[in-house]
Amino acid sequence: MRDKEGAVVDLTVLGSSGAWPSKGRACSGYLLESKATRIVLDLGFGTLPRLLEYCSPGAVDAVFVTHAHADHCVDLFGLYRARSLPKPSLPPLPVYALPEVMSRLGSLDGPEGPARLTQGCDFHPLGPDSTAEVGPFQVRAVGLPHFVPNLGFRVEVEGFVIAYTGDTGPTPLVAELARDADLFVCEATHQGPPPEDPERFLLTATEAGRYAREAGVSRLMLTHFWPDDDRTVSYGEAAREFKGKILDANEGLGVTLA
Amino acid sequence: MRDKEGAVVDLTVLGSSGAWPSKGRACSGYLLESKATRIVLDLGFGTLPRLLEYCSPGAVDAVFVTHAHADHCVDLFGLYRARSLPKPSLPPLPVYALPEVMSRLGSLDGPEGPARLTQGCDFHPLGPDSTAEVGPFQVRAVGLPHFVPNLGFRVEVEGFVIAYTGDTGPTPLVAELARDADLFVCEATHQGPPPEDPERFLLTATEAGRYAREAGVSRLMLTHFWPDDDRTVSYGEAAREFKGKILDANEGLGVTLA
Numbered sequence: 423m424r425d426k427e428g429a430v431v432d433l434t435v436l437g438s439s440g441a442w443p444s445k446g447r448a449c450s451g452y453l454l455e456s457k458a459t460r461i462v463l464d465l466g467f468g469t470l471p472r473l474l475e476y477c478s479p480g481a482v483d484a485v486f487v488t489h490a491h492a493d494h495c496v497d498l499f500g501l502y503r504a505r506s507l508p509k510p511s512l513p514p515l516p517v518y519a520l521p522e523v524m525s526r527l528g529s530l531d532g533p534e535g536p537a538r539l540t541q542g543c544d545f546h547p548l549g550p551d552s553t554a555e556v557g558p559f560q561v562r563a564v565g566l567p568h569f570v571p572n573l574g575f576r577v578e579v580e581g582f583v584i585a586y587t588g589d590t591g592p593t594p595l596v597a598e599l600a601r602d603a604d605l606f607v608c609e610a611t612h613q614g615p616p617p618e619d620p621e622r623f624l625l626t627a628t629e630a631g632r633y634a635r636e637a638g639v640s641r642l643m644l645t646h647f648w649p650d651d652d653r654t655v656s657y658g659e660a661a662r663e664f665k666g667k668i669l670d671a672n673e674g675l676g677v678t679l680a
Numbered sequence: 681m682r683d684k685e686g687a688v689v690d691l692t693v694l695g696s697s698g699a700w701p702s703k704g705r706a707c708s709g710y711l712l713e714s715k716a717t718r719i720v721l722d723l724g725f726g727t728l729p730r731l732l733e734y735c736s737p738g739a740v741d742a743v744f745v746t747h748a749h750a751d752h753c754v755d756l757f758g759l760y761r762a763r764s765l766p767k768p769s770l771p772p773l774p775v776y777a778l779p780e781v782m783s784r785l786g787s788l789d790g791p792e793g794p795a796r797l798t799q800g801c802d803f804h805p806l807g808p809d810s811t812a813e814v815g816p817f818q819v820r821a822v823g824l825p826h827f828v829p830n831l832g833f834r835v836e837v838e839g840f841v842i843a844y845t846g847d848t849g850p851t852p853l854v855a856e857l858a859r860d861a862d863l864f865v866c867e868a869t870h871q872g873p874p875p876e877d878p879e880r881f882l883l884t885a886t887e888a889g890r891y892a893r894e895a896g897v898s899r900l901m902l903t904h905f906w907p908d909d910d911r912t913v914s915y916g917e918a919a920r921e922f923k924g925k926i927l928d929a930n931e932g933l934g935v936t937l938a
Contacts, residue, residue, distance in 0.1 A: 471725070
């Protein structure tokens with residue numbers, strides 16, 4: 423881990439709703455900036471017009487997508503349009519994702535859309551153990567259980583660690599993903615006791631707090647709230663497990679690691 | 681045409697960007713309300729969290745989609761999620777659209793997605809000459825030329841007429857669609873002289889103004905602006921052709937017909 427002295431990393435919340443965007447909000451999306459490099463983790467419903475408040479379409483250096491559900495990636499298709507439709511077009515958008523993200527998203531343009539999207543982006547297929555480097559950002563993917571394949575991301579940059587689950591069921595891999603992170607962005611879809619499903623593909627706020635404690639993170643940001651849930655309930659549940667600082671993943675929130 | 685006395689119809693702009701949502705905006709979407717019935721025309725990128733500022737997911741009586749491009753329909757998939765994911769789920773969302781809208785949107789959920797989306801909504805397939813009735817709204821579709829099949833909508837409600845192009849190239853059908861309308865929502869993607877393409881699938885602001893004049897409409901609302909264009913240029917060009925009132929399709933604008 424490099425010396426953090428003088429380094430600054432900014433995270434901006436583009437969206438925090440799970441499943442669909444509740445009123446005035448957006449679904450999952452996080453902008454990370456360091457040393458004039460900008461990467462985005464997920465781009466769900468409603469995130470693109472928020473991203474463009476902070477930078478132009480051409481100023482995004484890479485988008486990383488956790489999984490192929492629309493609440494995590496659908497506005498990537500809008501950013502692709504913004505990068506490719508103007509003439510002359512901007513350089514292809516670097517996209518790091520599971521291949522099915524491109525096939526599902528591309529289908530929005532019909533049967534030939536997936537090939538066109540893949541060719542129109544600078545596409546880097548990811549798998550459950552992939553690594554990638556974009557400017558100062560070093561990203562490691564970790565396969566986590568969800569209804570569809572999902573990648574958590576562990577991002578190291580300028581000596582800081584930011585971990586992000588995407589969507590996941592309970593697994594020891596979550597604490598491993600977040601080990602000693604400076605900031606742990608953890609989905610906390612459910613409130614109350616865990617649902618009694620035989621297989622689990624989403625976390626409760628209590629579980630998010632427990633993993634944050636086990637991982638020894640500095641700060642926990644809860645996100646992917648079920649639309650219209652009272653978020654103070656989720657914070658309370660997580661706070662009973664995790665005694666460090668818990669952040670409010672409201673749209674527009676900026677967090678500086680320095 | 682019925683007596684308008686005492687009738688009130690409200691239109692709210694959910695989004696006005698063409699192609700992709702420019703910063704802080706959204707793509708095409710319009711909420712129409714009359715006598716406690718709510719229909720939505722198009723639901724492009726970024727429109728759903730705006731729609732939900734005005735009504736809950738269950739309070740939408742129907743969505744009409746002009747064509748299968750993502751900037752006109754992608755957030756319909758979010759509204760479908762909002763109607764179908766909670767348990768117990770809300771009544772299926774009535775959707776009036778060309779069949780390809782459902783097949784492209786449904787592909788966001790993988791190969792079985794189109795069938796699931798179609799079955800999960802109360803789907804009414806439209807063609808170029810279809811009519812539909814939802815509460816007090818009588819809607820007539822008119823096939824208009826675009827890169828993919830596009831339907832303009834002529835909506836009659838409580839004696840008022842609202843016409844909406846979706847996306848269209850120049851054709852006399854546009855003036856026919858808008859004949860004597862109280863409000864004509866017309867796409868005006870381009871500024872300046874018409875592009876020299878052999879085939880035309882989008883209008884200039886000058887053409888929008890000309891069709892408004894030819895149709896004898898009361899009010900013209902320009903929309904579907906190219907992202908980041910200076911909209912005052914478009915208004916100026918349309919105003920040279922159309923001497924009636926021209927409205928500014930800003931997100932959140934409400935227009936009352938009474």
